[in-house]
Amino acid sequence: MKKPQTNELLKQYFGYDDFRNGQSEVIEHILKGTDVLAIMPTGAGKSICYQIPALVLEGVTIVISPLISLMKDQVDTLRETGIKAVFINSSLSLTEFRNVVANAKMGMYKLIYVAPERLETDSFLELIQSIKVSMVAVDEAHCVSQWGHDFRPSYKNIPKMLEKLPQRPVVAAFTATATPQVKDDIIKLLKLNGPFSLTTGFDRENLYFEVLKPEDKFDQLLRYLSNVRGKSGIIYASTRKTVGSICEKLNKKGHLATRYHAGLTENERSNNQEDFIRDRIPLMVATNAFGMGIDKSNISFVIHYNMPKNMESYYQEAGRAGRDGERAECKLFYSAADIITNKLFIENGNDDRDKTGEYQKLNEIVTYCNTDRCLRAYILDYFGEKDTTPHCGNCGNCNNDIERTDVTLEAQKIMSCIKRMGERFGSVVVADVLRGSNTEKIRTMGFDKLTTYGVMREYSKDTIKELISFLIAEGYIVLYGDQYPVLRLSGMALGVLKGSEIVTIKRVINKQSTVFDEKTTIDNGLFDILKVIRKGLADKQNVPPFVVFSDATLKDMCKRYPTTDETMMAVSGVGAFKLEKYGEQFVSAIKSYIEEHSIEIDEQVHSKSKTGTAAKSKKTKTNKSKIDTRMATYKLYKIGQSIDEIADERGLSTNTIEGHLLDCLEKGMQVDFESLFPKEFEAQILEAIKSIEDGKLKAIKEALPEEVTYGAIRFVIYKNKV
Numbered sequence: 130m131k132k133p134q135t136n137e138l139l140k141q142y143f144g145y146d147d148f149r150n151g152q153s154e155v156i157e158h159i160l161k162g163t164d165v166l167a168i169m170p171t172g173a174g175k176s177i178c179y180q181i182p183a184l185v186l187e188g189v190t191i192v193i194s195p196l197i198s199l200m201k202d203q204v205d206t207l208r209e210t211g212i213k214a215v216f217i218n219s220s221l222s223l224t225e226f227r228n229v230v231a232n233a234k235m236g237m238y239k240l241i242y243v244a245p246e247r248l249e250t251d252s253f254l255e256l257i258q259s260i261k262v263s264m265v266a267v268d269e270a271h272c273v274s275q276w277g278h279d280f281r282p283s284y285k286n287i288p289k290m291l292e293k294l295p296q297r298p299v300v301a302a303f304t305a306t307a308t309p310q311v312k313d314d315i316i317k318l319l320k321l322n323g324p325f326s327l328t329t330g331f332d333r334e335n336l337y338f339e340v341l342k343p344e345d346k347f348d349q350l351l352r353y354l355s356n357v358r359g360k361s362g363i364i365y366a367s368t369r370k371t372v373g374s375i376c377e378k379l380n381k382k383g384h385l386a387t388r389y390h391a392g393l394t395e396n397e398r399s400n401n402q403e404d405f406i407r408d409r410i411p412l413m414v415a416t417n418a419f420g421m422g423i424d425k426s427n428i429s430f431v432i433h434y435n436m437p438k439n440m441e442s443y444y445q446e447a448g449r450a451g452r453d454g455e456r457a458e459c460k461l462f463y464s465a466a467d468i469i470t471n472k473l474f475i476e477n478g479n480d481d482r483d484k485t486g487e488y489q490k491l492n493e494i495v496t497y498c499n500t501d502r503c504l505r506a507y508i509l510d511y512f513g514e515k516d517t518t519p520h521c522g523n524c525g526n527c528n529n530d531i532e533r534t535d536v537t538l539e540a541q542k543i544m545s546c547i548k549r550m551g552e553r554f555g556s557v558v559v560a561d562v563l564r565g566s567n568t569e570k571i572r573t574m575g576f577d578k579l580t581t582y583g584v585m586r587e588y589s590k591d592t593i594k595e596l597i598s599f600l601i602a603e604g605y606i607v608l609y610g611d612q613y614p615v616l617r618l619s620g621m622a623l624g625v626l627k628g629s630e631i632v633t634i635k636r637v638i639n640k641q642s643t644v645f646d647e648k649t650t651i652d653n654g655l656f657d658i659l660k661v662i663r664k665g666l667a668d669k670q671n672v673p674p675f676v677v678f679s680d681a682t683l684k685d686m687c688k689r690y691p692t693t694d695e696t697m698m699a700v701s702g703v704g705a706f707k708l709e710k711y712g713e714q715f716v717s718a719i720k721s722y723i724e725e726h727s728i729e730i731d732e733q734v735h736s737k738s739k740t741g742t743a744a745k746s747k748k749t750k751t752n753k754s755k756i757d758t759r760m761a762t763y764k765l766y767k768i769g770q771s772i773d774e775i776a777d778e779r780g781l782s783t784n785t786i787e788g789h790l791l792d793c794l795e796k797g798m799q800v801d802f803e804s805l806f807p808k809e810f811e812a813q814i815l816e817a818i819k820s821i822e823d824g825k826l827k828a829i830k831e832a833l834p835e836e837v838t839y840g841a842i843r844f845v846i847y848k849n850k851v
């Protein structure tokens with residue numbers, strides 16, 4: 130009897146034919162008088178779950194909602210459908226409030242929305258004691274929990290209010306996101322009575338999740354936007370200042386964008402919001418102040434320009450994409466600097482509240498940004514969803530086709546360094562020790578005496594920190610403490626340290642520095658060779674080496690790889706005279722180095738003017754493409770192709786392919802060289818290596834039979850460590 134009735138109401142007032150997943154179950158329980166706790170994602174239609182029963186039940190339903198702006202929208206929407214509703218909050222004048230009370234007593238409303246702070250006031254208590262309250266719906270129920278992301282102390286007064294009513298009404302609590310801990314808190318603190326609890330799937334299948342770590346966030350944003358022109362999207366940034374500058378820059382670049390943050394006038398906020406909702410302007414750049422109560426269904430993407438403060442906020446904000454069920458994208462641009470901003474936000478909260486929970490939540494979202502697991506699975510696990518598939522096939526991590534790299538050795542170095550430092554330091558100091566930084570702190574602590582000091586010299590600080598974050602995400606390392614957490618080893622670390630467990634990462638780990646740091650971005654292999662040549666020339670003329678070329682000049686050559694007179698002239702410190710005198714020797718050394726190491730030259734870096742910072746920043750791209758080309762070779766090798774086949778397919782020389790595979794081997798990846806090179810020449814190669822004094826590969830090669838390749842020689846060198 131009840132079911133057709135609720136269906137009819139649904140059609141009559143809301144215009145839908147059927148209830149959505151979970152709605153009718155919740156409604157049935159409420160109508161039977163059972164308390165309810167419903168956890169439903171944003172956009173699943175949770176308000177219908179209490180609005181329909183409100184129409185069926187006698188008397189009034191009180192809806193407790195924390196958001197004043199949202200309250201007005203909801204009441205307006207209900208009134209348009211013909212449902213008698215009203216709100217009571219601080220925006221009402223005394224006269225308005227008195228009118229509402231008088232009307233309520235005459236039975237003019239089915240729903241009364243109220244801010245939680247009102248529950249304590251005598252005037253409100255007097256009102257609800259004099260009317261029949263059949264149901265209390267608690268919206269955003271996670272606000273009652275200190276573990277939730279929007280704790281509102283007034284929510285704790287809800288049970289007190291219920292006690293003061295002549296008859297306890299049925300209580301229905303709703304939230305979009307709740308971890309298991311928050312869920313327990315809601316039941317306990319709201320004193321729900323044997324509630325029917327329902328969690329509709331958190332998964333939003335049409336959303337594609339991805340975490341990116343752009344070197345230049347704005348550049349990445351522009352590239353993305355050029356692919357989604359005309360589509361509607363939100364770009365969230367963490368500060369008003371960033372919002373302002375992104376919005377301005379986007380408009381300058383021809384992308385129509387508007388903005389929203391709490392620092393704008395109310396007028397501008399509502400105009401901008403309207404422009405976005407009405408599809409007059411496709412892009413909204415905003416702080417997290419934007420989006421509450423916005424029900425725009427055709428948002429195709431949500432980009433987080435900065436990492437949000439926790440997973441709850443992230444899923445809520447990202448979840449504003451694709452409400453229409455169309456495929457939509459949620460991309461998070463992560464950088465380690467976002468952690469610092471978020472820590473400042475936590476610290477600057479002006480009260481003395483316990484901040485442990487907030488730091489914990491921050492660590493959990495940092496983990497999301499650093500895991501190489503399926504991102505959807507991570508989100509669903511986080512919210513306590515059971516039986517999730519470990520591989521969704523529709524997220525950045527599932528779709529990334531990078532081969533797994535073995536980073537066991539790196540993991541061992543990091544973990545043993547943490548242990549030797551007494552598990553008392555954070556990732557910055559640990560990374561400094563591993564890189565062999567010569568700071569006063571390190572010297573006074575005696576860390577330069579540790580066996581792990583400088584064992585990861587070839588990695589940039591950022592790469593080491595990224596590896597540490599990954600090991601935290603994987604549970605090998607745990608963060609201990611709040612504001613300046615220290616790194617400690619978990620039980621899982623033991624297996625890795627003992628060598629019984631391997632660690633792999635599905636990401637390109639860049640050995641060269643990615644930071645703009647002169648000391649580390651140069652190619653050290655080439656630098657050493659150039660120094661030898663310089664020494665030879667200096668000795669011949671009986672002058673000190675720097676008279677030939679300074680270190681800075683050699684380093685610039687290592688960045689630019691000049692192979693012609695013209696490009697050599699672009700090197701800082703090379704004039705016409707020195708070019709004439711020494712140019713040829715350096716150019717030929719660089720050429721053979723490039724050939725031996727199959728380096729791909731970025732033309733812009735190659736010939737950029739002497740002062741360019743652009744040249745320096747481009748260099749990191751060269752490093753990346755170097756690594757990518759190796760990975761492309763490695764992938765073909767892993768599917769069983771021979772060196773000749775790979776060379777053929779990639780349009781490169783066999784020599785280059787051999788070089789790639791050797792680099793992979795040296796990086797600790799699986800390459801079976803014994804089978805790639807015939808063993809019969811090994812002794813002969815060794816002999817040749819020993820007999821050729823200057824150790825030049827070319828000379829060694831010439832001393833051997835033609836079938837012996839450069840790769841075979843390099844492999845023998847590698848294997849025998851000669």
Ligand SMILES: [Zn+2]
Pocket residue numbers: 502503504505506519520521522523524525526527528
């Ligand atoms: Zn996935």
